[in-house]
Amino acid sequence: MSFLARLVTWWNGQTLGTQLWTMRNGVLVGTDAQGNLFYRTRDDARRWVIYAGEAEASRIAPDWHGWLHRTWDTPPTERPLPRKAWEKPHQENLTGTPAAYAPPGSIRAGTPAPRRDYEAWVPE
Numbered sequence: 001m002s003f004l005a006r007l008v009t010w011w012n013g014q015t016l017g018t019q020l021w022t023m024r025n026g027v028l029v030g031t032d033a034q035g036n037l038f039y040r041t042r043d044d045a046r047r048w049v050i051y052a053g054e055a056e057a058s059r060i061a062p063d064w065h066g067w068l069h070r071t072w073d074t075p076p077t078e079r080p081l082p083r084k085a086w087e088k089p090h091q092e093n094l095t096g097t098p099a100a101y102a103p104p105g106s107i108r109a110g111t112p113a114p115r116r117d118y119e120a121w122v123p124e
Helices: 004-006 016-025 062-068
Strands: 028-029 035-040 047-050
Touching: 016 028, 016 047, 035 062, 047 062
Parallel strands: none
Antiparallel strands: 028 035, 035 047
C-alpha cells in the first residue's frame, strides 16, 4: 500500500516521480533540524525540499526558506544566519491542531471566563 500511496500522492512524502527526478538531477545541499532534505540542480536553476513526514510548508525554518526562495544564495549549511539572544527556535504553524493557541475566555481554552463587559439579553 505504501508504494501505491507514493505513486499517486504527494502529502505522504516524495512521489515516485520526485524521487526519480531527485536521483537523476538533485544535489543534496543539506538537512534541517526536522530531517527535511534540501536539494538543488547542478546549475542551481531549481531548488526543492523533500519533507520528513507530513508535507507542511510552515515546518521550514526561516534560514532554509530564504535559501529556497532565493532571498540569499548561500545555504545555511555554508553560512548560518546570525542569531540574536532573544530569538526563539522555529515552530511550525499549529493552527487547526489541539496545540493551537486559545486565549483566555475562549471556548477552546476549556474554562471560559465570565464576561462582565456586557449584559446578555434575556427574552421576556
